[in-house]
Amino acid sequence: MEIMxxxxxxxxxxxxxATCRLAAERGLxxxxxxxxxxxxxxxxxxLYVYFADKEALFNEVFRRAKHEAVDFYGSDVDPTAPLKAxxxxxxxxxxxxxxxxxxxxxxxxQFVGSSFMNEESRSYSARISGGLTQIFIEGQEAExxxxxxxxxxASLVVGSxxxxxxxxxxxxxxxxxxxxxxxxxxxxxxxxx
Amino acid sequence: MEIMxxxxxxxxxxxxxATCRLAAERGLxxxxxxxxxxxxxxxxxxLYVYFADKEALFNEVFRRAKHEAVDFYGSDVDPTAPLKAxxxxxxxxxxxxxxxxxxxxxxxxQFVGSSFMNEESRSYSARISGGLTQIFIEGQEAExxxxxxxxxxASLVVGSxxxxxxxxxxxxxxxxxxxxxxxxxxxxxxxxx
Amino acid sequence: MEIMxxxxxxxxxxxxxATCRLAAERGLxxxxxxxxxxxxxxxxxxLYVYFADKEALFNEVFRRAKHEAVDFYGSDVDPTAPLKAxxxxxxxxxxxxxxxxxxxxxxxxQFVGSSFMNEESRSYSARISGGLTQIFIEGQEAExxxxxxxxxxASLVVGSxxxxxxxxxxxxxxxxxxxxxxxxxxxxxxxxx
Amino acid sequence: MEIMxxxxxxxxxxxxxATCRLAAERGLxxxxxxxxxxxxxxxxxxLYVYFADKEALFNEVFRRAKHEAVDFYGSDVDPTAPLKAxxxxxxxxxxxxxxxxxxxxxxxxQFVGSSFMNEESRSYSARISGGLTQIFIEGQEAExxxxxxxxxxASLVVGSxxxxxxxxxxxxxxxxxxxxxxxxxxxxxxxxx
DNA sequence: TATGAATGAGCCTTCATTCAT
DNA sequence: TATGAATGAAGGCTCATTCAT
Numbered sequence: 001m002e003i004m005x006x007x008x009x010x011x012x013x014x015x016x017x018a019t020c021r022l023a024a025e026r027g028l029x030x031x032x033x034x035x036x037x038x039x040x041x042x043x044x045x046x047l048y049v050y051f052a053d054k055e056a057l058f059n060e061v062f063r064r065a066k067h068e069a070v071d072f073y074g075s076d077v078d079p080t081a082p083l084k085a086x087x088x089x090x091x092x093x094x095x096x097x098x099x100x101x102x103x104x105x106x107x108x109x110q111f112v113g114s115s116f117m118n119e120e121s122r123s124y125s126a127r128i129s130g131g132l133t134q135i136f137i138e139g140q141e142a143e144x145x146x147x148x149x150x151x152x153x154a155s156l157v158v159g160s161x162x163x164x165x166x167x168x169x170x171x172x173x174x175x176x177x178x179x180x181x182x183x184x185x186x187x188x189x190x191x192x193x
Numbered sequence: 194m195e196i197m198x199x200x201x202x203x204x205x206x207x208x209x210x211a212t213c214r215l216a217a218e219r220g221l222x223x224x225x226x227x228x229x230x231x232x233x234x235x236x237x238x239x240l241y242v243y244f245a246d247k248e249a250l251f252n253e254v255f256r257r258a259k260h261e262a263v264d265f266y267g268s269d270v271d272p273t274a275p276l277k278a279x280x281x282x283x284x285x286x287x288x289x290x291x292x293x294x295x296x297x298x299x300x301x302x303q304f305v306g307s308s309f310m311n312e313e314s315r316s317y318s319a320r321i322s323g324g325l326t327q328i329f330i331e332g333q334e335a336e337x338x339x340x341x342x343x344x345x346x347a348s349l350v351v352g353s354x355x356x357x358x359x360x361x362x363x364x365x366x367x368x369x370x371x372x373x374x375x376x377x378x379x380x381x382x383x384x385x386x
Numbered sequence: 387m388e389i390m391x392x393x394x395x396x397x398x399x400x401x402x403x404a405t406c407r408l409a410a411e412r413g414l415x416x417x418x419x420x421x422x423x424x425x426x427x428x429x430x431x432x433l434y435v436y437f438a439d440k441e442a443l444f445n446e447v448f449r450r451a452k453h454e455a456v457d458f459y460g461s462d463v464d465p466t467a468p469l470k471a472x473x474x475x476x477x478x479x480x481x482x483x484x485x486x487x488x489x490x491x492x493x494x495x496q497f498v499g500s501s502f503m504n505e506e507s508r509s510y511s512a513r514i515s516g517g518l519t520q521i522f523i524e525g526q527e528a529e530x531x532x533x534x535x536x537x538x539x540a541s542l543v544v545g546s547x548x549x550x551x552x553x554x555x556x557x558x559x560x561x562x563x564x565x566x567x568x569x570x571x572x573x574x575x576x577x578x579x
Numbered sequence: 580m581e582i583m584x585x586x587x588x589x590x591x592x593x594x595x596x597a598t599c600r601l602a603a604e605r606g607l608x609x610x611x612x613x614x615x616x617x618x619x620x621x622x623x624x625x626l627y628v629y630f631a632d633k634e635a636l637f638n639e640v641f642r643r644a645k646h647e648a649v650d651f652y653g654s655d656v657d658p659t660a661p662l663k664a665x666x667x668x669x670x671x672x673x674x675x676x677x678x679x680x681x682x683x684x685x686x687x688x689q690f691v692g693s694s695f696m697n698e699e700s701r702s703y704s705a706r707i708s709g710g711l712t713q714i715f716i717e718g719q720e721a722e723x724x725x726x727x728x729x730x731x732x733a734s735l736v737v738g739s740x741x742x743x744x745x746x747x748x749x750x751x752x753x754x755x756x757x758x759x760x761x762x763x764x765x766x767x768x769x770x771x772x
Numbered sequence: 773t774a775t776g777a778a779t780g781a782g783c784c785t786t787c788a789t790t791c792a793t
Numbered sequence: 794t795a796t797g798a799a800t801g802a803a804g805g806c807t808c809a810t811t812c813a814t
Binding site for chain 1: 346351
């Protein structure tokens with residue numbers, strides 16, 4: 001019921017992109033279907049050819065944004081590199097994702113916990129962040145990282161990434177190699193043994 | 194014109210509390226005056242005895258939440274304690290605030306940057322977070338904390354607090370002294386020199 | 387049921403005056419009871435001590451305005467004067483009334499035919515314009531005025547008065563003896579035999 | 580932005596007609612969109628397909644009523660006829676318009692000066708009443724009409740028309756050739772030299 | 773009597789959704 | 794498939810009226 005006829009993938013993409021962009025610019029609520037359709041260059045009622053209703057549209061956008069996020073992280077980190085370097089690669093990718101896919105991230109953060117979220121999206125949201133966990137476990141086994149439950153480590157990294165990306169977007173700091181190295185070093189010092 | 198007749202403080206409090214609770218539970222956006230009034234136990238039109246309109250209501254709720262936050266942080270940290278202990282005290286208070294005033298924090302995070310925010314709220318939002326900066330500066334002068342721009346330090350702490358509180362609320366970790374000490378230690382190791 | 391307790395005539399007068407003034411300034415519709423009460427210097431709910439409801443208030447204001455109009459015309463014209471002079475006196479009084487009691491006239495014109503008008507006011511509106519008819523009859527008997535049904539004569543006079551007063555208020559013409567004489571002469575030439 | 584999508588001219592006409600009729604019957608003020616829509620046989624929200632808001636609706640109705648008035652007076656008077664005959668023709672047309680387009684005239688009289696009137700309508704209202712002025716000037720040059728400022732002449736005619744039409748509508752007099760001739764004669768005697 | 777506070781009813785307006793083509 | 798037109802449902806807000814003092 002969620003998505004009906006994925007015939008014209010072009011239009012679907014336009015809708016998804018428009019929705020994310022508008023959500024980032026003006027907020028997910030009260031984004032109207034008229035606005036979305038106009039931004040996507042189609043008629044309002046055409047949306048109903050692709051989506052059962054507004055909730056289905058949002059959930060599909062969420063599914064795609066999540067999917068693209070996974071793709072974004074897809075290119076695995078170099079397993080032969082030192083663990084800190086691997087961690088830095090992942091950290092970098094997380095920052096890049098928040099910056100380069102800002103619209104989608106913005107949409108997702110507004111969407112999560114909203115009343116639009118259906119059960120499928122809720123469960124879909126649970127998994128993710130695979131690569132990070134793997135590094136944590138390896139790092140703990142090698143006694144490079146602190147021997148604390150993984151959520152503690154993950155929290156610091158996620159918090160670091162989120163706040164650092166926010167600083168960059170707010171232009172409170174510049175997005176230079178130096179800045180990133182500094183920010184990452186704080187994060188790394190926090191989780192290393 | 195923001196708030197009109199603060200005669201019955203009881204009702205006003207009920208409205209503010211209901212608004213924060215509903216914002217935390219179902220999201221700030223899409224929240225209707227009917228819902229708020231019902232939750233506060235008054236008629237919908239009675240809201241207009243206290244507030245000029247929906248925007249004024251939200252801004253007043255924000256003002257109160259901010260005010261309570263300031264009160265919450267009010268009791269200063271012990272300036273004679275070692276810096277790490279002082280930092281821990283602030284970190285603890287931030288966690289406590291996010292847990293004990295969850296509704297209000299949730300409301301504020303959703304409200305900030307929303308189209309409901311008026312100019313007064315915007316300026317009101319600027320000040321805050323005084324205690325933390327002071328500790329950072331002292332810590333850097335004493336060469337206890339890393340000699341990096343303050344925003345880097347602040348980001349790690351804020352990210353740590355936010356994510357740790359989230360873990361506790363999600364019951365991914367228990368809110369014990371041990372858990373807090375662990376989480377804080379990661380944060381501290383990140384910012385210390 | 388119309389009027390309840392005419393105890394405090396002062397307040398009642400204030401309400402009537404305020405209603406007429408506001409009706410003239412901003413229109414009879416959507417004049418609110420709150421505005422009227424404020425302009426009259428009393429509390430909104432106090433209006434209900436004097437009037438059963440809004441409709442009753444308006445009808446009472448109408449009754450009073452009508453009554454004052456009758457009083458205004460009260461001082462009879464000089465029956466010994468030539469008929470044209472008598473007609474001029476009445477015509478003058480009608481102009482004066484429209485200018486000096488503009489608020490009341492404005493209220494009445496807006497009120498007549500409105501959905502507020504109850505049956506009593508409707509019948510009350512029928513009588514009036516006594517003095518004019520008397521002159522017409524006398525004038526026709528003396529073969530000074532045209533021998534046409536009185537309504538034709540009355541129409542021209544009423545139309546003349548209304549439009550002349552409008553010109554004066556719009557400052558399209560000055561309210562001088564000369565202007566009035568000119569305007570009246572047209573009217574008189576129309577009705578005289 | 581005044582009128583949005585004049586696609587279904589039938590519906591638009593129904594709305595305009597219904598609005599005028601209701602304004603004439605129950606007054607322009609207090610008229611609700613629900614009433615108008617119901618009288619026009621459409622859903623309330625459908626009104627917003629054709630008009631931006633209530634004010635736009637009223638202004639469009641005014642524009643159309645004014646336009647139809649111009650059309651009504653369109654067929655010029657016979658310039659070869661004697662001046663009195665020309666005047667009679669115009670006077671007749673004015674009466675006819677007030678009788679045959681009563682709803683529209685009633686709407687316009689209530690609308691003019693109301694808070695609904697926008698700038699466009701205000702300017703639109705300025706022109707009109709061209710033919711009458713022309714006759715006055717010619718008549719004065721030919722020394723057929725009184726040598727007084729035109730507004731005095733116009734006032735008597737307008738007043739005559741208005742009151743005569745009112746008499747006819749109230750069935751105080753019959754709308755016969757004789758009646759009209761009588762009423763016009765009074766008017767003519769008033770303005771002629 | 774006088775009034776501030778409270779509210780139900782109803783208005784204007786928006787918008788997700790359906791209908792007709 | 795695609796869409797302009799239509800609309801029911803609901804939201805924010807106003808206001809005449811009532812309540813409690």
